Amino acid sequence: MKSLDKIQAAIRRKGADALLVTQPENRRYLSGFTATDLSIAESAGVLLVPGRGTPLLLTDSRYQLQAEKEAVGFEVLLLQGSLLEGLKRILRRRGHRRLAFESHYLLYGAAIKLMDLGQKQGIEMIPVSGMVEKLRIRKSREEIQKIQQSVLLNESVFQEVFAHLKPGKTEREVALDIESTMMHRGADAVAFPTIVAAGPNAALPHAVPTDRVMSEGETIIIDMGLKLDGYCSDMTRTVVLGKPDKGIVKIIRLVRKAQRAALKTIKAGIMAREADRAAREVISGAGYGKNFGHGLGHGVGLAVHESPSLNRMRRNKLQAGMVVTVEPGIYLPGRGGVRLENMVVIEKKGCTILNRDKTFLDL
Amino acid sequence: MKSLDKIQAAIRRKGADALLVTQPENRRYLSGFTATDLSIAESAGVLLVPGRGTPLLLTDSRYQLQAEKEAVGFEVLLLQGSLLEGLKRILRRRGHRRLAFESHYLLYGAAIKLMDLGQKQGIEMIPVSGMVEKLRIRKSREEIQKIQQSVLLNESVFQEVFAHLKPGKTEREVALDIESTMMHRGADAVAFPTIVAAGPNAALPHAVPTDRVMSEGETIIIDMGLKLDGYCSDMTRTVVLGKPDKGIVKIIRLVRKAQRAALKTIKAGIMAREADRAAREVISGAGYGKNFGHGLGHGVGLAVHESPSLNRMRRNKLQAGMVVTVEPGIYLPGRGGVRLENMVVIEKKGCTILNRDKTFLDL
8 A cells, every 4th residue: 555545544544634744754755745845944845635535735836846746646736825825725625624734843833823724714623743654664665775775875985985084084074075975976965964973072972073183093983874865874883093902892892792682683573672672781781881871773764863763761562664773882981982883674583784884893 | 232131131021931942043042052953853952041040051961061161151951851851840940930932943742742731830831933033133243243254155165166167067066066165164064955057947046956967158046055153154146157148148237237226225224125126126127027036135144044034025124233135036937047146234324245256247
């Protein structure tokens, strides 16, 4: 069943006449319209998906050609004034009585205006959350292929930049190299701001690249991802220029062991927190439990962070077709850090690693 | 008076005990905390500004060092769990009874949870909009200096890329060159996705760069901006490789004339629409009124699009210290387009152009 059919069935089950889709990845997922938004306040368009019948894409003249070409099966309507004015006319014409909207991606001020409109026109406005995200959580074969391509391009960018990595460059220079290589190699966009964190900065899981010059012997965490055909990749490698000391090699091997333990455990049917626990037990067992301060991973798809979360709280079951990161780490404040992140597809009896790069494994 | 003092006075005037600041540019403006958000759902922190006394910056451990260093005069509190849980404790401890929040930058779902919390704790939650933006609209001397630096860096990037522009390159290649040059020359970030639109694509005011190869004789619109020290620049130049034909030269001169008319008109005290009209009359007078489909300009500061809007509807008065773009254009469907955009500071008796680049003027 196509995702559009599925969401229309879900809209009918909610008792709604239509769903207003404002979340940009949901818009792309359902319609194929690839435009991106400058910000939540400057949208490239919204979908109005009825429980039955032809869905609408509301956009403006800037996106007309692109919308008509990409949003196959959608009727493209061009807004002249504001979205609210456009909706007013359309809702009246279509006779909708119950309109669901995405409460997790509509600003409060806009939602209040929408509800005022509903009150005037006798339309019940129903806040819903995660209806489309629920469909996005399990990837189709085509989506997995696209994610695989994104992962492979990301790896080839890493390898190209890594080949020229040498002491004396700053974190920021390397991050810029990575991002401009991504774009020149055909990525749609950077999936998230690239992290290059060396020495003590590597002890911060979400460090921002600084002008600090990298030296031999220190750990360098490179966490990078790109979008290709809309789909994200997300990979972390920890590298050492020159010869790492024995202490670092020990930590690197420990993180690798934790990752292997998680990969062996992950399969459809287990709880998300069981995957997290498999890695955490290895790290805690070696006395570094307090130095692994984040969860094991997260879903990846059209968004770089999406459901499911893999952390020690989550009791939700993993399902076949989910694509998640597996990224244990150990951070030693003031000294350095090690993180290894691969992406996997969850399957009935295990999981398939989407990464090929073995840079981490040569120590 | 400092912006923090001004906003505290405004909070007291609203009868609120404090304002919750969620909008990222507002957060930076008041606190100096420079972190950026991955998305509206993944915030680097929020401010809780009381009507009197020390304001708080609520963030998490990832941003601790940066927050403490940058947010001078703020108390930095680290959230352990969700923002809502943190707020619950803080609001109780501080005894706030009336909390204003930014209705234009809080998701509906989050606002509802905040209001539920208010109901449980007997706190009135007051939606407000634009309180901080109202302060941001007139720039201080320091802000104007920063914007000037941003404009000059943006121009030097343009000139560097323009020097190597030649037929045979694609729009996308040139846009990538521009963006990677910006970053290598020290910009914080790209202010908005760079537009490079040649030939018929130049007829679309918001074209996305394509793989179309640029040829001699066609108009190429380059609309680019960067952030430097947080402040945005935004500039458009229309260039022609080789010799432009006479028809194009005529259009370019007309746009230039329209811009000059607007620049002569702009000063504190006139209505925004009067500035728009000055340019529009020149273009309409020559028979191209229908080919200038957008407004004359917009405010620029920490955000690339902010108040005031300069278009034919706006009756708001221009004030000294506003920084706005002046960007008339003429678009000929199927053929090409011309836009010229400079930034100016509005003053009592006129305006000062922040741009130095004369590329447009050599025809």
